[in-house]
Amino acid sequence: MSELPALYSQAKRLTIALREGLDRLESTEVAGGSTSAQMQVLRAKFADLQRTSNEVDSVWRMHVLRESHNSRDLWKRKVEQVAEDMDSIRMALDRFGAREDRRARERQEREELLMRRQEGAAVAVQMDTEAQLMGSVQRSKTVLQEAIDMGTNILETMTSNREVLKRAQKRMLDMLNTVGLSESLLRVIERRQKGDIWITYGGMVATVLVLIMVWWFFL
Template sequence: MGDLSALHAQATRLVLALREGMERLEAIEGGMRTGDASTLARDLQHKLSELQRTSRELDSTWRMQVVRQGGGRVDVWKRKVESVAEEAEFMATSLDRFGGREALRRREAAERDELLSSAAVGRRLKGEMDEEAAVAGHVVRSRRALADMFEQGSGILAGMAGSRERIKAAQRKVLDVMNSVGLGDSVLRAIERRHKADAYIAAGGMILALAFTGGLLWWAWR
């Protein structure tokens, strides 16, 4: 019975260690104690493997004793062997349940992180879209302002052209009057030169205004 006693003592120590470890694991899982539940679970799984191996050796040794000695004392060991096997099965079930809960917690944490990441990406994309919309609105307003400036400039140039025609008509009337009263050719030529100079100035102003307005439109629409 020596081998049976040694194996049973080893199994008993493992059962006690597993019970204590499971209590600590449940306390950590429930938030009543601090610690690394995953590390503790791996240690308990290692002890459970030792207990299962010892339980198999204990059962095999007990069966050989039955063959050699028959009933009596062997029946007492039968109950002890079965008790160790039941403890090993119970601990295995408890650790499996903990592993399932741990996997569920990890999956929920991963899903939560994914949702938070998706929300952050959505906020970033919305910010970029709002920024692009603001830039597009600024460009539209700038183009509208330049178009208004171009329209105003065109109106001013048209007004200048009308004024020029009225001035020319008035000058022709003055020339007719001067011819009728007999003014000299030198006076007429001086008036004509002044008229040409005014025409050049007006034309230059129109060209500069058109070039400036065209440059602004090109800068806004490029």
């Protein structure tokens, strides 16, 4: 029985320390500060109180029959008071723990919401960039198509002019044959005809090269 008063005193000291810690915890919570570290310290002290309370109850039950009736009643009330204090502190810690868990969930939900907003903004920026790129590609295609159409028109015009030149040359040869020009003059005209043919084909090749350069530049 001699160790019972010491255990009871230890239990009371732990109870007082826990109640003071709960007061500080409540003040921190009201101020909006973090209570995680304080909760860890209080839970460790509460574990000590549970262990001490169990020891008090065990020692009292072992020695209860040796004491007088008045002493048994006194220690019974003290043991019950320690148990009641421990239950009260447990409920207070559970309430604080529930609020802390709720705040942690709310913080996590806010962080997830912020992350989703950031991801949404990144997707919007990417879509805008892709839209700008598609617009640029479409404009390049339009410019290239216009260049191809222009080159096609030039080739068609050159082909048409070639046919006109051939018909004009044929009429001129017929006229020259009619008036009886010399064979040397006919050879000069023939060389001029060949030169015109080379000029025509050279222009066609140059146009194709220009189209290829335009296509390479815009694509």
